[in-house]
Amino acid sequence: MLIRLILIAAAIYLIYRLFWKKKPKMPFATRSRESGHEEVLVQDPWCKSYVPKGQAISLHHAGETLYFCSPECKERFLAKSESHEQEG
Numbered sequence: 001m002l003i004r005l006i007l008i009a010a011a012i013y014l015i016y017r018l019f020w021k022k023k024p025k026m027p028f029a030t031r032s033r034e035s036g037h038e039e040v041l042v043q044d045p046w047c048k049s050y051v052p053k054g055q056a057i058s059l060h061h062a063g064e065t066l067y068f069c070s071p072e073c074k075e076r077f078l079a080k081s082e083s084h085e086q087e088g
């Protein structure tokens with residue numbers, strides 16, 4: 001009775017399909033970029049020097065991200081911006 005075996009196989013396949021719900025596959029793996037060495041230069045708004053983004057000190061200020069070459073520049077910029085809070 002080969003037809004019966006095929007029917008059973010088909011039924012098992014359908015049940016399998018029903019229970020095996022499609023998982024939303026991520027187009028990108030969760031693995032972090034290891035070799036994505038960024039060499040984007042960002043300008044320090046305090047001393048106007050350019051620093052690689054990866055080494056820059058970021059600061060979220062007034063809705064935008066600023067990058068500084070050193071913590072000192074960041075501190076000085078913050079100190080100045082606080083004293084001129086109403087500016088702009």
Ligand SMILES: [Zn+2]
Pocket residue numbers: 044046047048049068069070073
């Ligand atoms: Zn600087």
